[in-house]
Amino acid sequence: MRMVDLIEKKRDNQELTKEEINFIISGYTNKDIPDYQVSALLMAIYFNGMTNDESTALTMAMLNSGDTIDLSKVEGIKVDKHSTGGVGDKTTLVLGPLVASAGVKVAKLSGRGLGHTGGTLDKLESIPGLSINIEIEDFIKQVNDLGIAVAGQTANLCPADKLLYALRDVTATVPSIPLIASSIMSKKLASGSDVIVLDVKIGDGAFMKTIEEARELSKVMVGIGTSVGKRVVAFITDMGQPLGFAVGNKLEVIEAIETLQGNGPEDLTELCNEIGAYMVYLGGRTATLEEAKTLIKEQITSNKASEKQHKLIEMQGGKLPDLDGFVQVKEVVEVVSGTAGYIEDIDALAIGVAAMKLGAGRETKDQDVDPDVGVVLNKKVGDFVKEDEALAYVYNNKEDIESILEEISDAFVITEKPVEKKSIIFEIITEKDL
């Protein structure tokens, strides 16, 4: 086989076979095929797309390029969830313990934040003592004993995806639905769970900007998972404004703890209850989805979910923070509204970038984050704000943040007419929709 012939084939919009895709991925991982040829192929895929068979073959080739996690020693059905990333997205910290407390095993490998989106690992590591570096045997033991473990991805999980992602980043080929779908699904399938619930976000703070794109990505991912025998459901959800109020590592940990105590923001609570119910139902814990919804709500009212979250923190070496003194910053600055009116929009991307500039996130992979800083919204879309009332509170440790404060203020669009609050969930795609 010659790489040039395969590039030509894809350029002419013909379907690549599984063997050809395996040849490309193993050749690229072994450094037998150079970047420039793979770059050309990626651009051909960007323009011509891939069939479902091709996307599945690419996913499996990337999965087989490295280690896979064998969860067969964990009893019962294992469930996982993945979010395509957003601003203020602390769902794993809420959902994981919520679902585990309902009796379904959660084995979760998470990532770090990059750019305007945060990462679960940075949030967890903001809790003093907590470690996400768990050996696989301990990870499996913890999932069996506690029902949940959250760890960092091992270095050798899907190495082909790491190489391809870096190349896509510099060849303008990141926003390709089959490439995004196979990148996400290769890592999820390598992590070994039986059930995968995907949270595909739409909006200015997300990868997908429209419902049509999100629907297509969801269908491709559900199709890939189903074709290899997994139960996969995709939620399409709103990232038109930050999720919840808090953006920033410790600030989000506090919000996640409060949410499981029954005092969470409406949107985060709705999202976690709905996704949680699907995870519990597909995890085989209840006979119907309705029963799963009831069971999830009971986990909060009975305090069981909150207890599970505290145990998770302790078991991974963390000390449950005293929420009052947890965040230590030089100053908390109020961003106030210049006019009275209803909040029509809060630019999630702008808030995410502002939080990153404060130090809550990283612009490049190797930067450290400041766990204490960030933004807490005081108003969400649909709320009324009075003149001079706070729109947001900025937790800051830096000098001279005037331009950041301005960006946060500009992120709010205020109108005279009342604005309706929408559900955060737009659609749910299951294998029946394929």
Ligand code: URA
């Ligand atoms: N997340 C991933 O893991 N891969 C992509 O290609 C896009 C988002």
